[in-house]
Amino acid sequence: MIFTPLSILLVLLAGALAVPAPGRGALAGYCNMSEDCKANECCVSFNRYSVVDLSPDLKRFVAGKCEPLGGPGAACYVSFAPQILITRYSFACPCLKGAFCSKSGRLPPRVDGPGVCKAVG
Numbered sequence: 617m618i619f620t621p622l623s624i625l626l627v628l629l630a631g632a633l634a635v636p637a638p639g640r641g642a643l644a645g646y647c648n649m650s651e652d653c654k655a656n657e658c659c660v661s662f663n664r665y666s667v668v669d670l671s672p673d674l675k676r677f678v679a680g681k682c683e684p685l686g687g688p689g690a691a692c693y694v695s696f697a698p699q700i701l702i703t704r705y706s707f708a709c710p711c712l713k714g715a716f717c718s719k720s721g722r723l724p725p726r727v728d729g730p731g732v733c734k735a736v737g
């Protein structure tokens with residue numbers, strides 16, 4: 617095969633197309649951001665709690681795993697950062713609608729910390 621600039625370009629394009637999309641195909645259930653996940657899920661960055669069922673060559677294409685939004689009793693994280701800026705969560709998903717994240721322990725007010733989802737009211 618002669619490596620003309622065109623054939624090199626085609627090989628590069630094929631390589632770019634081969635990058636699997638987060639949330640689909642071999643990467644279903646994995647994500648870079650919450651939009652890659654199903655409606656009642658969010659994207660949580662790989663961390664020491666993640667059970668990752670991906671080969672290392674696929675794992676480099678994603679940064680996190682889709683996890684369900686938290687029902688009552690689920691672990692969550694109270695964060696005072698504007699939620700709209702968060703594309704991927706570092707500890708756990710926010711709580712489902714109708715639940716809120718109640719901070720565990722005796723952390724002072726306005727300090728981020730782990731919590732548990734509790735039903736509203």
Ligand SMILES: *[C@@H]1O[C@H](CO)[C@@H](O)[C@H](O)[C@H]1NC(C)=O
Nearest residue numbers: 637638647648676677678679
């Ligand atoms: C997802 O993130 C990985 C690195 O973490 C990156 O290589 C890949 O291109 C990203 N995919 C998309 C579709 O943005």
